[in-house]
Amino acid sequence: xxxxxxxxxxxxxxxxxxxxxxxxxxxxxxxxxxxxxxxxxxxxxxxxxxxxxxxxxxxxxxxxxxxxxxxxxxxxxxxxxxxxxxxxxxxxxxxxxxxxxxxxxxxxxxxxxxxxxxxxx
Amino acid sequence: xxxxxxxxxxxxxxxxxxxxxxxxxxxxxxxxxxxxxxxxxxxxxxxxxxxxxxxxxxxxxxxxxxxxxxxxxxxxxxxxxxxxxxxxxxxxxxxxxxxxxxxxxxxxxxxxxxxxxxxxx
DNA sequence: CTCGGATATCGATGGATGTCGATGTATTGG
DNA sequence: CCAATACATCGACATCCATCGATATCCGAG
Numbered sequence: 516x517x518x519x520x521x522x523x524x525x526x527x528x529x530x531x532x533x534x535x536x537x538x539x540x541x542x543x544x545x546x547x548x549x550x551x552x553x554x555x556x557x558x559x560x561x562x563x564x565x566x567x568x569x570x571x572x573x574x575x576x577x578x579x580x581x582x583x584x585x586x587x588x589x590x591x592x593x594x595x596x597x598x599x600x601x602x603x604x605x606x607x608x609x610x611x612x613x614x615x616x617x618x619x620x621x622x623x624x625x626x627x628x629x630x631x632x633x634x635x636x
Numbered sequence: 637x638x639x640x641x642x643x644x645x646x647x648x649x650x651x652x653x654x655x656x657x658x659x660x661x662x663x664x665x666x667x668x669x670x671x672x673x674x675x676x677x678x679x680x681x682x683x684x685x686x687x688x689x690x691x692x693x694x695x696x697x698x699x700x701x702x703x704x705x706x707x708x709x710x711x712x713x714x715x716x717x718x719x720x721x722x723x724x725x726x727x728x729x730x731x732x733x734x735x736x737x738x739x740x741x742x743x744x745x746x747x748x749x750x751x752x753x754x755x756x757x
Numbered sequence: 758c759t760c761g762g763a764t765a766t767c768g769a770t771g772g773a774t775g776t777c778g779a780t781g782t783a784t785t786g787g
Numbered sequence: 788c789c790a791a792t793a794c795a796t797c798g799a800c801a802t803c804c805a806t807c808g809a810t811a812t813c814c815g816a817g
Contacts, residue, residue, distance in 0.1 A: 535682070536689035536743065545679035545686075552682075555750070556673035557775080558666035561656070565666075568657035577794065590776055592795055611784050611793050622657060623751045629676070630747015631740070678805080698764065711806055713765055732763050732814055 526551060526602030526621040534631040551625060554601040559584065560594045564603060567617050574605075574616035647672060647723030647742040655752040672746060675722040680705065681715045685724060688738050695726075695737035 528547035532540065540548070554560060566583060567575045581591050595615055598604040605616040626632070649668035653661065661669070675681060687704060688696045702712050716736055719725040726737040747753070 535686050536694075536738065536740065538686075538690050540683050540686040542679070542683065545682040549677055549679040549682055552673055552677035553774095556670055556677040558663070558670040559775085561666040561670055561673075562661050562663065565656050565659075565661040569659050573657075581794095586775095587777055588794075589778080589796080593775080596795080608783095608794095613794060617657065619657065619752070626747045626749075626751015626753060628747075630744050630751060630753065632747060632751065632753060680805085702763095707805095708807055709764075710766080710808080714805080717765080729764095729813090734764065 526618065526624075529621070529624045529628055532628055534628055536631045548628070551601050551603070554597050554603060555625075557594070559586065559590075560598055563591070563594055564598060564617065567604060567615050568619075568622075572616070573619065574607075574614045576612045576614050578612060580615075647739065647745070650742070650745045650749055653749055655749055657752045669749070672722050672724070675718050675724060676746075678715070680707065680711075681719055684712070684715055685719060685738065685743075688725060688736050689740075689743075693737070694740065695728075695735045697733045697735050699733060701736075 528544070529551060532544050532548070555564070562583070563580060566580060567573065570579075577591070577595065580595070581588055584591060595604065595606075599606050599615065603618055603621050605618060607614050607616065649665070650672060653665050653669070676685070683704070684701060687701060688694065691700075698712070698716065701716070702709055705712060716725065716727075720727050720736065724739055724742050726739060728735050728737065
């Protein structure tokens, strides 16, 4: 089986690659990185991530996020789940509220992978 | 019509934004950036881009690229078109062959947008 | 002009994805 | 224990997208 899928979130897979432009990506590497970009490749999720990141302490309550969009609450919940599952957002529950927090290192790694900046690891 | 779409390739839209994590993305900004990430968010296209970028002079002939994949020629052609349309690859024809060349500045801008590195413009 | 090779375009198809309303689950207040 | 609020899950639906085979287009060789 060529598909022995790792116990590795997409976000972890990014850290192990040299920049896109330096040497050809292996098929496996590409398959691991693509989901991360897919998670990012939606206007709503881009705004969600950006909203969370630019909030105080880099985290925001779902209740705040819902109001920023003209979309149903399940839809926002779905998008947050996608971002959380690939490891771009952390999730923590406090009382009735759920807070999502940005993972800056994940974004930094991804940015370095794309932009070709060697890396500040 | 809220949709007066610009004469602006996605790749040009990127250069105008501060990093994702700095301030919330506007709806319009998100709508312009998402297509660029969508173009990147496919394992085959990631490898294609990486192959082209790491080739000599940052460009490669389609004939070389086809052989690197287990996919039909039309499929590769389609992926290259997607990357070209968003401005990540330049296209030039020489005789019978078509060469695609990486646009490093586009990747750099996108990387900076995601990674939060201010920018080396 | 004709042939063959290199790429692009077209149409079809199966599978993934964004969105919604309805409903489920958990926590707090009374 | 009950009601209300915050959030997640579910099922359905429409749309989008990766892929293919067939075919068109372009160009150099002879």
